[in-house]
Amino acid sequence: LAKTTQPISMDSYEGQEVNITCSHNNIATNDYITWYQQFPSQGPRFIIQGYKTKVTNEVASLFIPADRKSSTLSLPRVSLSDTAVYYCLVGGMGGATNKLIFGTGTLLAVQP
Amino acid sequence: EPEVTQTPSHQVTQMGQEVILRCVPISNHLYFYWYRQILGQKVEFLVSFYNNEISEKSEIFDDQFSVERPDGSNFTLKIRSTKLEDSAMYFCASGILQGSYYEQYFGPGTRLTVT
Numbered sequence: 001l002a003k004t005t006q007p008i009s010m011d012s013y014e015g016q017e018v019n020i021t022c023s024h025n026n027i028a029t030n031d032y033i034t035w036y037q038q039f040p041s042q043g044p045r046f047i048i049q050g051y052k053t054k055v056t057n058e059v060a061s062l063f064i065p066a067d068r069k070s071s072t073l074s075l076p077r078v079s080l081s082d083t084a085v086y087y088c089l090v091g092g093m094g095g096a097t098n099k100l101i102f103g104t105g106t107l108l109a110v111q112p
Numbered sequence: 113e114p115e116v117t118q119t120p121s122h123q124v125t126q127m128g129q130e131v132i133l134r135c136v137p138i139s140n141h142l143y144f145y146w147y148r149q150i151l152g153q154k155v156e157f158l159v160s161f162y163n164n165e166i167s168e169k170s171e172i173f174d175d176q177f178s179v180e181r182p183d184g185s186n187f188t189l190k191i192r193s194t195k196l197e198d199s200a201m202y203f204c205a206s207g208i209l210q211g212s213y214y215e216q217y218f219g220p221g222t223r224l225t226v227t
Contacts, residue, residue: 049214
């Protein structure tokens with residue numbers, strides 16, 4: 001499984017766009033990039049997943065350059081409730097395990 | 113929206129006792145997991161379960177741990193003889209392939225406190 005590197009923490013203000021970048025230099029051809037969000041004392045929650053280029057859903061956008069060695073999670077107009085830990089995960093899918101290997105994540109603190 | 117449920121929300125037990133943590137995965141999901149998170153640490157994979165058998169387990173998942181899907185809806189994690197270091201938040205998850213992507217849904221967790 002590819003190792004990921006992301007900032008330990010980030011600060012932002014309400015209404016701003018937040019971009020969290022993750023490095024995954026050893027990503028394999030069949031690996032997907034997935035981002036999860038975790039609030040204190042809650043289970044992680046799926047945000048978005050992509051393989052290449054750009055993916056957008058109602059919550060976030062995921063930008064993946066052509067070499068796929070990094071990815072950027074973009075959260076538009078954050079609010080206080082977006083304060084959480086954000087995890088970047090890289091791995092294959094469709095197999096019998098599909099286990100998720102979590103790193104330490106990025107603690108996003110949104111201030112008023 | 114369907115969700116994974118877990119019971120109890122908090123379990124306190126004495127060292128050496130057996131505990132069973134219960135989970136009800138989302139009904140049409142095929143992959144089931146247990147993860148744990150010790151306070152202040154990373155979420156750690158314990159075991160995955162597919163087609164009524166363990167498909168992968170981590171080093172943490174030793175002989176003290178077992179999983180069962182006894183009735184087609186529940187998914188349980190049993191710790192036979194708890195140790196102080198088993199104190200953690202235990203998350204159940206279930207997963208499904210959604211067209212071109214794969215998503216795991218996590219439950220709210222069971223906080224296990226071993227005294």
